[in-house]
């Protein structure tokens with residue numbers, strides 16, 4: 001098994017080429033002037049770092065060039081790296097208030113972003129830290145969805161509460177929260193649907209699921225976690241508002257960073273959303289999940305080491 005950093009580094013290799021690779025090419029041997037800063041800004045924007053974050057980073061870089069008298073490309077890159085790290089850092093501050101059990105993570109997001117897969121990975125992750133974990137199969141729209149999450153429960157060796165397809169998802173959530181409470185489970189992961197007939201139906205259903213959990217386990221700490229697909233770039237940002245309105249959004253998980261050059265979206269998210277990024281998805285396997293760490297993320301983006309063959 002690859003170490004977390006190695007996994008992160010590999011999965012960000014295309015994003016690294018897009019950001020660090022392009023920037024290294026333009027700064028090489030150049031005079032550090034406004035024209036160069038504008039080119040760096042364009043690279044950032046075109047790598048899905050987002051307009052707001054890119055403008056902010058370039059402003060900071062411009063003052064650093066002056067205040068620190070940066071005179072060569074390596075210094076500019078090092079300063080940019082520090083500024084990106086600074087921008088990402090507040091998003092990872094976890095609050096240390098003890099969470100009353102069960103901690104319920106309501107996993108939301110549009111169809112296909114990786115909710116069910118991420119639940120399998122999270123179950124494995126938390127079970128690995130010694131927590132008792134349970135899954136609630138609240139995407140009851142299709143039998144296949146229930147079977148899919150049941151397979152992940154089996155692979156990760158955790159309990160699952162499920163019903164027949166077509167069952168009311170809020171009723172399954174109620175049962176799952178009740179069972180988690182009765183069995184003193186540490187963490188309950190709720191899988192939800194990403195598509196219904198209309199968006200308002202989906203949002204109403206999610207809100208109802210949340211209310212059933214509150215009813216069945218009033219002392220539970222409920223967190224709504226939104227899953228975003230990293231390959232969709234800027235479009236991912238727009239999904240946050242819709243879900244936040246329905247069930248709130250306490251944290252984000254960005255999936256599919258492997259194989260995409262659009263991983264700069266994580267920086268845009270940090271700048272524009274102010275919601276903590278908790279984990280990153282780095283592949284389809286059960287271990288392909290890394291806790292988000294701004295320092296490791298930036299190091300992986302700027303590391304010079306070549307890909308091993």
Ligand SMILES: Nc1nc2c(ncn2[C@@H]2O[C@H](COP(=O)(O)OP(=O)(O)O)[C@@H](O)[C@H]2O)c(=O)[nH]1
Nearest residue numbers: 111112113114115116117255256281282283284
């Ligand atoms: N490469 C890659 N694929 C992923 C990742 N997470 C999920 N997937 C794939 O995305 C597809 C949809 O995942 P699924 O969990 O069913 O999405 P859901 O509809 O949101 O529940 C599946 O083929 C997964 O294997 C990831 O981090 N990396």
Ligand SMILES: [Mg+2]
Nearest residue numbers: 115116139145
């Ligand atoms: Mg699913």
